[in-house]
Amino acid sequence: MLSSSIGYYALILGxxxxxxLIYFCIxxxxxxxxxxxxxxxxxxxxxxxxxxxxxxxIVSFALSDFSNETVFNNSxxxxxxxxxxxxxxxxxxxxxxxxxxxxxxxxxxxxxxxKEQPLKYRILTILFQQIxxxxxxxxxxxxxxxxxxxxxxxxxxxxxxxxxxDPILAIHPPIxxxxxxxxxxxxxxxxxATVLSFINNNWAFHIKKWVLASWIxxxxxxxxxxxxxxxxLGWGGFWFWDPVENVSLMPWLALxxxxxxxxxLQKRSILTSWVIILSISTFTLSMCGTFLVxxxxxxxxxxxxxxxxxGIFILIFxxxxxxxSIIIFFFFHKRNESENESFFWLSKExxxxxxxxxxxxxxxxxxxxxxxxxFLDVITSEKISxxxxxxxxxxxxFLVPFLIFMAIGPKLRWIKSNFDNKLNLIFVLFFSxxxxxxxxxxFDVNFLINLTIISGALYLFFITxxxxxxxxxxxxxxxxxxxxxxxxxxxxxxxxxxxxxIITNLKVGEILETSNTKITFNExxxxxxxxxxxxxxxxxxxxKNEKTEKFKPELRIYNQPITITSEADxxxxxxxxxxxxxxxxxxxxxxNVRYQVKPFMIWIWLSVILISVGGLVSFFKKEYEK
Amino acid sequence: xxxxxxxxxxxxxxxxxxxxxNDNDLNHKIIKNLRCLVCQGQSVYDSDSDFAxxxxxxxxxxxxxxxxxxxxxxxxxxxxxxWILYDPxxxxxxxxxxxxxVLLFLIGGVIIFKRFKIKNK
Numbered sequence: 056m057l058s059s060s061i062g063y064y065a066l067i068l069g070x071x072x073x074x075x076l077i078y079f080c081i082x083x084x085x086x087x088x089x090x091x092x093x094x095x096x097x098x099x100x101x102x103x104x105x106x107x108x109x110x111x112x113i114v115s116f117a118l119s120d121f122s123n124e125t126v127f128n129n130s131x132x133x134x135x136x137x138x139x140x141x142x143x144x145x146x147x148x149x150x151x152x153x154x155x156x157x158x159x160x161x162x163x164x165x166x167x168x169x170k171e172q173p174l175k176y177r178i179l180t181i182l183f184q185q186i187x188x189x190x191x192x193x194x195x196x197x198x199x200x201x202x203x204x205x206x207x208x209x210x211x212x213x214x215x216x217x218x219x220x221d222p223i224l225a226i227h228p229p230i231x232x233x234x235x236x237x238x239x240x241x242x243x244x245x246x247x248a249t250v251l252s253f254i255n256n257n258w259a260f261h262i263k264k265w266v267l268a269s270w271i272x273x274x275x276x277x278x279x280x281x282x283x284x285x286x287x288l289g290w291g292g293f294w295f296w297d298p299v300e301n302v303s304l305m306p307w308l309a310l311x312x313x314x315x316x317x318x319x320l321q322k323r324s325i326l327t328s329w330v331i332i333l334s335i336s337t338f339t340l341s342m343c344g345t346f347l348v349x350x351x352x353x354x355x356x357x358x359x360x361x362x363x364x365x366g367i368f369i370l371i372f373x374x375x376x377x378x379x380s381i382i383i384f385f386f387f388h389k390r391n392e393s394e395n396e397s398f399f400w401l402s403k404e405x406x407x408x409x410x411x412x413x414x415x416x417x418x419x420x421x422x423x424x425x426x427x428x429x430f431l432d433v434i435t436s437e438k439i440s441x442x443x444x445x446x447x448x449x450x451x452x453f454l455v456p457f458l459i460f461m462a463i464g465p466k467l468r469w470i471k472s473n474f475d476n477k478l479n480l481i482f483v484l485f486f487s488x489x490x491x492x493x494x495x496x497x498f499d500v501n502f503l504i505n506l507t508i509i510s511g512a513l514y515l516f517f518i519t520x521x522x523x524x525x526x527x528x529x530x531x532x533x534x535x536x537x538x539x540x541x542x543x544x545x546x547x548x549x550x551x552x553x554x555x556x557i558i559t560n561l562k563v564g565e566i567l568e569t570s571n572t573k574i575t576f577n578e579x580x581x582x583x584x585x586x587x588x589x590x591x592x593x594x595x596x597x598x599k600n601e602k603t604e605k606f607k608p609e610l611r612i613y614n615q616p617i618t619i620t621s622e623a624d625x626x627x628x629x630x631x632x633x634x635x636x637x638x639x640x641x642x643x644x645x646x647n648v649r650y651q652v653k654p655f656m657i658w659i660w661l662s663v664i665l666i667s668v669g670g671l672v673s674f675f676k677k678e679y680e681k
Numbered sequence: 682x683x684x685x686x687x688x689x690x691x692x693x694x695x696x697x698x699x700x701x702x703n704d705n706d707l708n709h710k711i712i713k714n715l716r717c718l719v720c721q722g723q724s725v726y727d728s729d730s731d732f733a734x735x736x737x738x739x740x741x742x743x744x745x746x747x748x749x750x751x752x753x754x755x756x757x758x759x760x761x762x763x764w765i766l767y768d769p770x771x772x773x774x775x776x777x778x779x780x781x782x783v784l785l786f787l788i789g790g791v792i793i794f795k796r797f798k799i800k801n802k
Contacts, residue, residue, distance in 0.1 A: 153749070258765055289728035297722040397798045408793050416786040427778045437774060440716050442767025449782055621729075638729040 059123045062111030063202040069159070070192040072097045073185050074115045080182040087174050094181060101188075102159040109143075109156050121212050124203040125149060125238050131214035131615040133586040139357050141225030144213045147365075148201035150228055155191045157229075157236040162188065164242050165265075179247035180240075186379075187239055190372045198365045214615030218292075219371075223283045231276030231303060235341040240308060240311070241613035245334030246380055250387045254331060254602045259321035262334075264674060266317060271670040277303050278663045281507055286623050291634050291651045291661065301425045302344030305418060309337040312414040314670075315407045322469055327390060329411070334466025335380045340422075342373050347425075397406060399471045406464030409463065413457045420449045451504065458511035458544065459484075462518040463503065465533050483521070488514035498552060507550050515541035532676065538671025542662035547657040556651040562644045573597040574650060587613040589622075592637045592646060606635040606650075632656035711740050711753055714767050724767065 078096045083091040112125070116139050143149040162184045167176050169375055188339040195201070217222075222582045243261055248254045278305065284291040294300060313333040319326050398404045423446045426613070432438055461635040463480065491509035495502060519538040559567050561576045568574075577593040596608040609622040626633040631654040638647040715736060717728040725733045728777075743753045757765055768781060769775045 167795050254765075288723070290723065291726060294725075295722060295724075300720070397796045402796045405797065412786075412789050412793055414733040415789055416782060421786045423778060427775075431774060431778075435774065438762065438764040439769045439774065440764055440767050441769055441778065442714070442716065444768035445712055445778075447778075448768075453786075476693075640734075641731065647734075650728075 056120065056122050057165065058076055058114040058118075058120065059202040059204065062108040063105045063114070063200065065108035065111065066200075066202075069101050069108065069155075070189065070196065070447045072101040072104065073189045073192060075181060076101065077186050077189075080178050080185070084178050084182070085177060087178070090177065093179070095166060098163050098181065100158075102163045104157050105152075105159045106447075109152055112149060113140055113143050114130075119212065121210070122204055122206070122208040123201075124205050125201040125245045127205055127209055127607055128214045129215050129226055130212040133585065134212060134215060134220070135585065137151050137222075137225070138220045139216060144221075144228045145219045145224075147217055148195070150232075151191070151195050151199055151302045152201055153229060154232055154236060157232050158188055158191060158239060159237055161240050165244075169261065171392055173251070173253065176244075176247050176251050177251050179250060180244045183243035183246050184239065187243065190376075194365075194368055194372065197480060198368055201430070212615070214586075216519050216616070217611065217613035217618045217620050218287055220613075221283060221287055223279050224287070227276060227283060230272055230279060233271045234273025234276050234310075235272075235306065237265060237272060238310065238338045240265050240267065241334045242338035242380070244332050246383050247382055252387070252389060254314065254320070254327040254388075256321050256324045259317050260328070263317050263321065263440055266310065266314050267523075267674045270307075270314055271667045271674065273303070273307050274663065274667040274670065277307060278660065278667075281663075282660060285624055285656075287620070291554075291623075291649075291653060292376060293656075296424070296441075296443045297531040298425050300341075301421050302347050305421055305425075306337050306340040306344065307367060308414055308418040308421065309333060312411050312418070313337055315410045317415075319404050319407050324391060325396070325404075327379055328384075328388060331384060331388060335377075335384070338583070339373065339377055339380075342369070342376070342521040344372060346373055361439070371392065397410065401467060402472050403464070403467045403469045406460060406467050409460045409464065410457075413460070416453060417450060420446060424449075428618065431592075454544070455507050455511040458508075458515045458541070461537055462515040462541065465522070465530065465537065479521075480518070483517050484510075484514055487517060489512075491551070493577060494549075495552065504649045505552060508544065508647055511516060512541050512544035514550065532671075533671030534669075535672060536666050539662045539665030539669060542658060542665065546658035549655045550653055554651060555650065558647070558649045559646050560640055560645040562646065572650075574648070576646070576648070579646075583613075586615065587611045591658060592648075594635065594648070596633075596635075596650065605631070606633075608635045608637045608648075610637060610639065629657060630654060701747075704771055708741060708749065711744075711750060712737055715740075716765050716767055718761060718765060759760065 076094060079091050079093050080096065081093060089519055114120075115123045115126050119126065119130055119132050119134065119139065121130075125148045127147060129142050129149075162181065165179060165184070166177065169180075201524055201638070224428060241262060245254070245256075246263070247582050248258045248262075260635070270660075277300075277503040281293045284295070284300075285291065292630045313330065316326060316330055316333060318533055320330050346366065396407070424445055428439050428441055432482045441594060488506070488510045491513055492510060495505045498505060519541060522534055523538075557567070557569060557572060557574065561567060561572075561574070563576055563579055566573065566575045573596070575597075577595060580591045580593065582589045582591065588611070590610040590612070592608050592609070594608070595603050596606060597603045606624045606626070608624040611620045611622060612618075613620065621638055623636045623638050625635075631652055634649075634651040634653055634656075637647075640647050697705040712726040713724050715731045716725045717725045717730055717736075719730050719732045722730045722732075725736045727733075739757075740753060743756065748756070752764060763769070769778060771779055
């Protein structure tokens with residue numbers, strides 16, 4: 056009871072400090088000798104209010120205070136304390152509060168970390184940031200308050216969706232939000248810099264750190280979601296081109312484009328318009344993601360509630376932000392004279408533009424594939440599905456030139472370049488084609504596609520490895536990230552080509568033998584845990600050339616709400632994952648057993664981690680302004 | 682040289698693994714392309730729901746009857762609507778879906794190439 060009230064009033068106070076902040080910002084902007092200390096203190100207070108509100112929600116969840124509607128809807132007394140707390144952001148209201156928390160935190164950090172930047176620019180960024188923050192405050196207080204009362208107080212809550220009761224999923228939203236919200240700083244700062252004609256190499260130098268930070272978090276956030284889907288959803292896949300996965304991929308693609316483009320701005324003070332457009336679209340896409348997920352338009356595990364009022368609010372908010380940025384862009388943005396210069400075709404600028412060109416294409420595929428069915432449904436009321444085959448068909452042909460550009464691009468110099476050792480580059484290309492031919496030669500299906508992609512990825516792989524040895528310590532971040540990407544494509548391809556699986560129905564005591572695997576279903580055990588009952592199957596698997604292994608896949612029957620989840624038993628080695636799940640077959644003693652061997656699974660995760668390590672190296676690299 | 686040896690052994694390992702290849706590729710290809718209508722964002726292949734299980738049987742039967750992939754799709758489309766297919770067909774409803782990204786790519790290409798110069802002054 057008490058903590059809910061504290062949380063609610065802290066939110067109101069946070070909103071009020073926003074209004075004060077806007078007032079002080081305008082005041083300070085006119086008379087701009089020093090930063091008004093009130094701006095700093097109110098930003099700090101605002102953060103304090105929001106964190107108070109957030110902590111009170113945590114307390115309500117931890118104490119299972121069911122007089123709070125959000126707690127009632129998403130918690131249960133038998134839940135372990137860890138999931139009681141993780142449940143705070145496992146629902147719509149709480150996750151928005153987390154958004155707001157990160158938003159105010161980043162605003163504070165921005166203010167503290169930009170002391171060398173022009174004062175007007177800092178103030179204006181805070182002003183734009185406050186506009187976004189106000190939007191979120193009103194959204195939360197008006198349509199999705201996490202502090203609504205229920206009377207009379209229920210004895211027991213409805214419980215958290217069991218598939219969300221998972222350690223990885225507990226940290227997936229916060230990490231992802233750090234990425235999303237980081238893009239809000241990029242957005243506000245780009246708008247502020249546009250107004251003040253501050254889009255130049257100094258700005259690029261300073262905002263690059265923010266771009267990198269958001270990019271790293273977004274990358275890791277997506278990775279965590281993907282790992283979770285892999286072991287929890289129980290079908291052994293890691294990416295399904297589900298609309299909700301796509302909405303996190305879109306800001307990532309835009310951010311990656313921006314990350315490359317900003318290098319050109321930093322070195323040559325050109326492409327200013329493009330950088331602004333990218334900064335705006337990155338945040339817009341993050342917001343779009345929130346809108347699509349929260350409005351219930353998309354049908355997915357992430358859709359917590361269907362509430363048209365919320366959808367309409369986000370839509371209006373989103374459109375106002377877009378219109379605001381368009382107005383600022385067209386009224387204030389002036390291009391440099393030097394920008395009309397054209398590029399020499401063989402230069403680093405060109406290579407980065409190539410990257411931007413392909414990235415934008417990938418982004419448009421994902422965007423159109425995600426929103427097209429929605430629009431078609433609205434206009435013609437015909438429902439179509441856009442799934443993996445669509446994305447594969449449109450993305451894969453473009454992936455090969457993309458990989459080759461990625462290998463060659465970083466070797467080029469700014470302004471004008473020439474190939475140093477063409478022969479070497481061509482030799483590596485032929486070598487890669489040869490190797491991939493040897494790898495895929497026994498596969499008649501999709502031979503050509505597999506051959507070209509693996510060749511492309513291997514090319515990038517070898518070239519970056521070679522670069523590690525030749526150019527020591529120069530631009531390591533790029534090398535690590537590009538190497539990680541080649542490894543990612545290779546592992547995905549190998550995983551795809553060499554996966555094998557056995558799906559069958561077995562009952563206890565039965566044995567299934569295939570040409571090289573023998574599955575024995577030994578027994579079934581039952582166990583009662585605090586908030587679920589578990590059924591554990593015990594299997595032995597013998598393969599021709601390996602020792603026998605025991606698998607214990609599990610079915611969990613959660614009591615609140617009553618849900619059956621399937622917990623895969625996964626044996627991970629560096630070479631392959633062995634993955635086993637069971638499921639009940641209705642009204643029979645049989646279990647549906649699915650056994651998969653998935654080569655290089657762990658390399659998919661490792662390569663994504665490697666990609667973000669590339670970002671980290673760049674983030675911590677000391678660079679000096681020229 | 683060590684590096685090459687490693688590579689060669691790698692290639693050999695892959696060749697051994699080839700024996701794993703699936704014999705019912707067509708079946709898998711089809712059910713991976715079907716939406717499990719009662720699930721949330723899962724294909725029939727990935728799902729173990731009753732709907733998915735029954736649909737798997739239907740597809741297997743249709744393959745046994747000798748229907749081609751396309752015939753099976755059109756059969757299912759008639760029964761459940763286009764919503765069930767993950768790979769939307771190219772028709773008047775989906776021209777934009779398939780062509781717009783490619784069109785944008787071409788436009789982007791024109792914008793970029795206009796700013797190139799081949800010779801350095």
